[in-house]
Amino acid sequence: xxxxxxxxxxxxxxxxxxxxxxxxxxxxxxxxxxxxxxxxxxxxxxxxxxxxxxxxxxxxxxxxxxxxxxxxxxxxxxxxxxxxxxxxxxxxxxxxxxxxxxxxxxxxxxxxxxxxxxxxxxxxxxxxxxxxxxxxxxxxxxxxxxxxxxxxxxxxxxxxxxxxxxxxxxxxxxxxxxxxxxxxxxxxxxxxxxxxxxxxxxxxxxxxxxxxxxxxxxxxxxxxxxxxxxxxxxxxxxxxxxxxxxxxxxxxxxxxxxxxxxxxxxxxxxxxxxxxxxxxxxxxxxxxxxxxxxxxxxxxxxxxxxxxxxxxxxxxxxxxxxxxxxxxxxxxxxx
Amino acid sequence: xxxxxxxxxxxxxxxxxxxxxxxxxxxxxxxxxxxxxxxxxxxxxxxxxxxxxxxxxxxxxxxxxxxxxxxxxxxxxxxxxxxxxxxxxxxxxxxxxxxxxxxxxxxxxxxxxxxxxxxxxxxxxxxxxxxxxxxxxxxxxxxxxxxxxxxxxxxxxxxxxxxxxxxxxxxxxxxxxxxxxxxxxxxxxxxxxxxxxxxxxxxxxxxxxxxxxxxxxxxxxxxxxxxxxxxxxxxxxxxxxxxxxxxxxxxxxxxxxxxxxxxxxxxxxxxxxxxxxxxxxxxxxxxxxxxxxxxxxxxxxxxxxxxxxxxxxxxxxxxxxxxxxxxxxxxxxxxxxxxxxx
Numbered sequence: 001x002x003x004x005x006x007x008x009x010x011x012x013x014x015x016x017x018x019x020x021x022x023x024x025x026x027x028x029x030x031x032x033x034x035x036x037x038x039x040x041x042x043x044x045x046x047x048x049x050x051x052x053x054x055x056x057x058x059x060x061x062x063x064x065x066x067x068x069x070x071x072x073x074x075x076x077x078x079x080x081x082x083x084x085x086x087x088x089x090x091x092x093x094x095x096x097x098x099x100x101x102x103x104x105x106x107x108x109x110x111x112x113x114x115x116x117x118x119x120x121x122x123x124x125x126x127x128x129x130x131x132x133x134x135x136x137x138x139x140x141x142x143x144x145x146x147x148x149x150x151x152x153x154x155x156x157x158x159x160x161x162x163x164x165x166x167x168x169x170x171x172x173x174x175x176x177x178x179x180x181x182x183x184x185x186x187x188x189x190x191x192x193x194x195x196x197x198x199x200x201x202x203x204x205x206x207x208x209x210x211x212x213x214x215x216x217x218x219x220x221x222x223x224x225x226x227x228x229x230x231x232x233x234x235x236x237x238x239x240x241x242x243x244x245x246x247x248x249x250x251x252x253x254x255x256x257x258x259x260x261x262x263x264x265x266x267x268x269x270x271x272x273x274x275x276x277x278x279x280x281x282x283x284x285x286x287x288x289x290x291x292x293x294x295x296x297x298x299x300x301x302x303x304x305x306x307x308x309x310x311x312x313x314x315x316x317x318x319x320x321x322x323x324x325x326x327x328x329x330x331x332x333x334x335x
Numbered sequence: 336x337x338x339x340x341x342x343x344x345x346x347x348x349x350x351x352x353x354x355x356x357x358x359x360x361x362x363x364x365x366x367x368x369x370x371x372x373x374x375x376x377x378x379x380x381x382x383x384x385x386x387x388x389x390x391x392x393x394x395x396x397x398x399x400x401x402x403x404x405x406x407x408x409x410x411x412x413x414x415x416x417x418x419x420x421x422x423x424x425x426x427x428x429x430x431x432x433x434x435x436x437x438x439x440x441x442x443x444x445x446x447x448x449x450x451x452x453x454x455x456x457x458x459x460x461x462x463x464x465x466x467x468x469x470x471x472x473x474x475x476x477x478x479x480x481x482x483x484x485x486x487x488x489x490x491x492x493x494x495x496x497x498x499x500x501x502x503x504x505x506x507x508x509x510x511x512x513x514x515x516x517x518x519x520x521x522x523x524x525x526x527x528x529x530x531x532x533x534x535x536x537x538x539x540x541x542x543x544x545x546x547x548x549x550x551x552x553x554x555x556x557x558x559x560x561x562x563x564x565x566x567x568x569x570x571x572x573x574x575x576x577x578x579x580x581x582x583x584x585x586x587x588x589x590x591x592x593x594x595x596x597x598x599x600x601x602x603x604x605x606x607x608x609x610x611x612x613x614x615x616x617x618x619x620x621x622x623x624x625x626x627x628x629x630x631x632x633x634x635x636x637x638x639x640x641x642x643x644x645x646x647x648x649x650x651x652x653x654x655x656x657x658x659x660x661x662x663x664x665x666x667x668x669x670x671x672x673x674x675x676x677x
Contacts, residue, residue: 089498142673149498153425154673156501160606161666164659167531171659172650259505308513315509322502326495327484 008273008283015286022293023064030060030300058191066190067296067310068289070255071265073202073247075288076209078262079269079280080240083216087148088325091263092128092248094152098259099159099166100131101252106166110173118197125201125249132245134158190254198250205246209281212240217277258292258311260318265291267325344626347619351633355404358640362403363396365648398537402601403643403657404636405542406534407608409549409598411635412556414609415616415628416591419563420584421496424614424672428595429606431481431496432503433474437599439507440473441466442514463540467548470596477503478592532605532658534643541601548597552590556628559587563624605658607665608635614672638664 028039034052042053074092081090092098104127108115115123135155139146142154215236218226226233251258265288266280273279295313302308364370370378370388378388410428417426428434444466481503485496562583565573573580598605616630639657642664646657 094501138670138673149495152501153497154670157666157669160662164662164666167659168650168655168663171653171655174653303513303517306516308516312509312513315505319502319506319509323480323484323499326498326502 005279008279011272011283011286015283015290019068019286019290019293022290022297023068026064026067026293026297026300027056027060030055062190062192062195063296064293066195066254067293069195069199069202070251070258071261071288071290071292072285073205073251073288074258074261075265075269075284075291076206076281077244077247077251079266079277079284080209080212080216080244081262082266083220083277083280084237084240085146085151086220086222087146087151088267089148089152089263091260091266092244092251093159093257093259093262095155096131096135096159096162097128097244097248098131098252098257099162100129100134101125101127101249102257103127103162103166104130105252106170106175109175110169117194121198121201121250121253124253125245128245128249128252131159131162132241134162194254198254201246202250205243205250206285208239208243208246212236212243213277213281216240216281217275220275220277255310258314260314260322261288261292264318264321267321344620348630348633351630351637355633355637355640358637358644359400362400362640362644362647363392365644366391366396366651394538398539398542399534399643400640401542402534402537402545403640405545405549406598406602406605407612407635407637407639408553408632409545409594409635410605410608410639411612411616411631412553412628413591413595413598414635415613415624415631416556416563416587417609418613419566419624420587422567423496425497425610425669427607427610428591429604429609430504431500432477432507433481433592433595434599434604434606435504435507435511436477436480437470437474437596438604439511439514440469440471440476440596441600442511443473444469446514446517463544466600467544467597470600471593473507474592474596474599475589477507478588482588529603531656532603532661533646533654533656534602537601545597545601548593552593553632555590556587556594559583560624560628562587563628564622567622603656603658605639605661607661607669608639611665611668612638614668 028034028036032052032055034056038050038052039056041047042050042056046057047053077097078091081092081095082088101124104123105120108120108123135151135158136146138154138158139151142150144150215231218229218231219233219236223233226236248262265284269280269283269287273283292310292314295310295317299308299310299313302313360372363375364372368391370391374385374388375392378385378392413428413433414426417428417431418424420426448462481496481499484499562578565576565578566584570580595609612631612635613627615634616627619634620626620630639661642660643657646655646660649655649660
């Protein structure tokens with residue numbers, strides 16, 4: 001225990017430094033070369049008519065911040081899901097949460113156009129809740145359905161279903177393009193208004209997660225132990241699922257669907273700091289943010305000067321890891 | 336009594352043929368403009384005098400219908416084989432990621448050779464013919480990875496098989512997306528549509544490209560269909576029958592991957608046909624593969640033809656990707672299977 005807290009301290013110090021460094025790089029470098037001086041000027045002495053200032057202010061800075069936030073949100077959401085379901089494969093993208101959100105957004109774009117940004121965020125959160133409810137509902141209908149593997153399969157299938165439906169609806173109402181912009185990662189379109197609007201929701205989610213951390217640790221030890229320790233397991237479960245829904249809903253509303261962050265980061269963090277969620281959740285915030293901003297940098301340079309969707313980058317990193325998880329822990333014995 | 340049973344089989348087969356024929360009729364008469372039956376019949380037998388009709392039928396509708404039937408047959412047979420080999424009802428080339436592997440390889444092919452089959456007018460024969468080969472490489476690679484991960488302690492772990500499939504699916508999907516993004520804008524749009532599973536750019540060249548695969552491998556599988564029955568037995572029993580189990584499994588697997596690759600290179604990734612068709616077939620004719628394989632083929636053809644008809648007409652004049660229609664129909668069925676299995 002002593003050692004893990006030492007490692008945790010190191011992370012707590014090193015990760016923020018790295019985050020600042022990566023964010024710095026991601027603001028400085030881009031398709032257009034902008035001098036450091038201009039960047040500084042754009043922050044302290046903003047000139048509306050200068051295109052470079054506009055690029056920094058309305059594109060690069062919001063983007064850098066959004067990537068940090070979304071990375072943190074998704075990592076924490078994944079950590080909570082894995083904790084309360086005691087399911088090593090639980091994650092927002094595998095459990096239909098992302099797709100649920102995108103589905104509801106599609107309906108909204110089609111049937112109630114002209115919604116304000118904050119309404120979109122709320123709808124996206126409602127959609128996440130719906131997706132999660134569908135997947136877990138089906139999981140509990142089916143024998144052994146809440147086992148890690150079964151749930152992952154159900155989640156993937158329901159996710160595919162929701163996104164197929166959304167595709168059909170979008171096609172019919174000829175809004176495919178608008179929807180595609182929502183569905184696919186759209187980090188380059190993040191603007192300051194949207195970012196500020198979504199912050200409160202995400203922040204509430206993070207705070208909830210931190211509050212629940214201790215209870216999640218206990219839940220993750222098993223139902224019997226948790227009840228034995230006098231914990232209201234149901235209440236904790238609902239509360240922390242609410243946090244998950246807030247976090248993923250906000251993320252999808254901000255940048256679209258990004259897979260594998262919520263799966264991979266919590267595993268890495270748990271590997272480093274052990275099983276106590278009071279350590280896991282803060283570390284997930286830091287490492288998730290760092291990971292996604294690194295992926296964002298890579299995505300910009302993989303096919304320079306064109307951008308590669310960040311989801312492609314996270315998939316390339318996440319899938320080998322996923323396979324490793326299956327290989328080392330999967331199978332019927334653990335299912 | 337066996338005689339009676341055979342009659343039933345023929346009756347059921349006839350009903351299926353009628354369904355396919357009805358779908359064919361719907362498909363060929365409906366579209367951008369409707370045609371009457373006499374028009375269609377006249378045109379089909381070369382007695383029509385309206386060049387517009389024969390253009391529409393021979394260049395647009397017929398190739399599309401033929402491809403829908405062939406792809407349906409191919410995916411259904413492949414699904415049969417995969418379900419037989421893995422002894423698992425939930426196996427399907429789409430779910431296992433073989434589609435995605437073949438799809439990524441075909442995307443790679445399109446990128447490297449600057450060639451987009453969906454846009455081609457069928458004049459680039461060599462390239463069209465070699466597309467399934469590329470698909471096969473990708474499909475075999477995907478199947479190889481999946482089975483490498485799913486084998487543990489000398490046996491196939493079903494749950495792990497499906498999970499690896501999910502991973503392979505998204506992995507090759509991401510790869511294909513990455514590759515298509517390197518294409519020109521125009522090519523990208525078509526490639527993206529193609530990946531979603533679509534057959535509306537059908538032409539005769541595709542049919543010629545996929546037909547040999549389907550015929551040769553299809554016949555191979557049909558001749559070996561008794562193996563699929565044996566696979567259901569205990570492994571030790573099969574070995575004691577003098578069958579080299581692993582080798583036969585791999586051969587059957589390769590054959591089905593070959594069929595899937597040929598289908599994917601023509602129509603993009605269409606999931607769930609390979610899942611549904613064998614299931615429905617087993618409900619109709621029981622578990623003997625002698626009947627299951629041909630019936631699956633018929634059911635697959637009917638399903639895909641109907642789905643393509645829906646895809647073509649429901650939102651006309653815009654086209655829905657047929658893969659989307661199949662998932663919307665197929666997934667509730669998949670979930671129903673899961674619930675029923677409890």
